[in-house]
Amino acid sequence: MNFLICLLPSENSEEQRVSKKPQSPKLYENSEEQRVSKKSYSPKLYENREKLPNGLRGYYVHRLLVNAVAMWASPRYAWYIYRLLDEIHRQEREEMENKLEAKDKSIQKRIPRSVPKGKEKNYKYMIYTEELEKEEDKDMVMLHLVRRNNKSFYDLAKIYKSDRNWFYRENLPISMTPNEDVKQIVQDTLPQTHYDIKGCTILTFKEDLPLLKEKITEYFDNFKQVE
Structure with missing residues (x-):
């Protein structure tokens, strides 16, 4: 300019x-x-x-x-120039403050949409089992890791009430995303030849389930204590 x-x-x-x-x-x-x-x-x-x-x-x-x-x-000319520059600076500063205020209001409006009041702890977590069809895999089981909010958990209601519900927790905070931690627990607990992880599924031996459940339960209990 x-x-x-x-x-x-x-x-x-x-x-x-x-x-x-x-x-x-x-x-x-x-x-x-x-x-x-x-x-x-x-x-x-x-x-x-x-x-x-x-x-x-x-x-x-x-x-x-x-x-x-x-x-x-001339000093007189300089005085007018100073006033002009001050006015330009004031207008630019006011315009910038208005933009920042509008952006802050937009962010504040989005926060309630992403985490509604009273819904900060609105998530359920379940690990359910799936038996394998092949005879040679009868000593193995597939674990499915599922994290859902209360509203979208209805399609898993039948599994929740069945014997396939291997591990379940509710009222989890939105900040908790346990899938990666559960996978890490499996890797730290079992030998590499005892599991196969793909996405949100874990293929492992049935004999390893009690030890895994103990470690996973300990992880969730410690998380609630820290919270």
Whole structure:
């Protein structure tokens, strides 16, 4: 963002201009080009825009130089520039505060939707068994890990009431996602040849179920104590 600086000559500068021989526009243009070319490495901090309406002609300088140019021109001019910059800063700050406030309100509205009040502990967790059909796998069992909220748990009601319900806990907090922890318990407890984990299922031997249940129960009990 650049600012237009219109410099009005003072009486002394006018007398000096009249007393001195005016410089040819061509010479001024050449000297200006030479001066700029010598310092081509520096960023362009101003631009003389001539082909503009009368009210917009002048030198457009970098916004960081506005205060310096205003103080060089006159203290009174600098005072007006300071007021203008303060107003611009105030408007930008107010606009940014409004955006942050609107964003904060949007976040606050989404929190109750994701975790309704009174529903922070609204999850059930069940591990149910599945017998394998093949005769050679009769000594093995498939464990299914299921975490559901109360509303979507109805389709598992029959399994919950049956003998396939191997492990069950309710009123779990939304922050608790035990599947990965249960898988880790299996890996830490059993030899690698005694289990096969795929997704949310664990294939293991029936003889290992009592030990696994003991470790998993201990994990859930410790979680409630920490909570």
